[in-house]
Amino acid sequence: MNQWLDDLRIAIAFLTRLPMPHPDGARPESFARAQRLFPLVGAGIGAAVGLFCLLLRSIGVPDLAAAALTLGGAALLTGALHEDGLADVADGFGGGRDVAAKLEIMRDSRLGTYGALALVVSFASKLAALAALPDGMVVQSLIAAHALGRGALPWIAISLPYARKDGLAANAGASALIMMQLARRQIGGQTGDVLGGAEQVAETAILVLLAARLG
Template sequence: MNQWLEDLRIATGFLTRLPMPHPDGARPQNFARAQRVFSLVGAFIGAAIGLACLLLRAIGVPDLAAAALALGGGALLTGALHEDGLADVADGFGGGRDAAAKLEIMRDSRLGTYGALALLVSFAAKLTAVAAIPDGAVVQSLIVAHALSRGVLPWLSISLPYARKDGLAANAGRPDGVMAVVAAGIALAIALLSLRFSDALLAAIVAGAGACLIALLAMRQIGGQTGDVLGAAEQVAETAILVLLAARLG
């Protein structure tokens, strides 16, 4: 039990801006193990965004504005961690001539044209999707989207080689297969408890497909993973799930 609580502290401290004491969090093996609870922290993030959206709707804020404000609050909660990864991947993959150049661009903290467009498309898709989901399903949908999109990250982490020897992904350590199975199992259980079976299953498939798409693209572009690649995979999976659920529930 102590290990699970420590994992939750490490994962929460990494995935959000909430101050969480985790004295052993700097050890790669501890962070790698903590990835098994990424989906639990994701569910918390999704619940916070969903409840904020629902509250704003309840006081008369239009659906589109409520969705925008809730998603903005979610970015503050997470420090836009994964959005930053998506922008860096878009800039690097779109602007670099070769793998070395792409990786160098991805290290650059400045936002380029490709990154800006990627963020714009992603936010617009999430915004309109959340606005289209009815009150009775918006919290559950956001919980599922955030849980599943983080539950696939350990699989990517163990499946892809490192594109560089340093950086966030390499320094964080790699979880083992058992941790990846646990992470996926928790994410799927959250989805099944939150949605109808068919919707939960489709959401899980879409999350896996989105992550696989980014994995294949990363292998072709830079030969493996970085922390930015994992962030981009989370964003693609999250956006795809929300669009799917808006189409089915809206």
């Protein structure tokens, strides 16, 4: 039980901005093991922001504005960790001429044109999808999107080699099939940014699909 609680604290500390005590004796393998709780933490994030969205709607905030504020709240809760990865991947894959250049661009914290466009497309897609969902499906849909988006992460870590040996992805997990194939073709493997970008692709796709079916 203590090991599960340690893993939960590690997963919460990594995926959110919530202050968590660092488990005693935590090692890199502890972080890898904590990936099993990524879907649970993702579900918690989805539930929290879903209830926030319903609260905004209940007090008369228009659906589109409520969706925008909800997405902003989610970014604050998570520190926009995965959004940053998506932007870096878009800049690197779009602007680099070879693998070395792509990896170098992805290390650069500055936001480029491709990264900005990727964030706009992702945000606009999630905004429209969330605004289209009926009240009765908002919380469930956000739980599904956040849980499945983060639950897909360990798969890429298993399926792809590491594009570089000193990055976060050496101890983290994996993502959507399209992103996995793209990363393999572009840089020959995975990085932490690829994992973050994959989570965003999965999260956005799930919300859009649910809105198309339920909206």
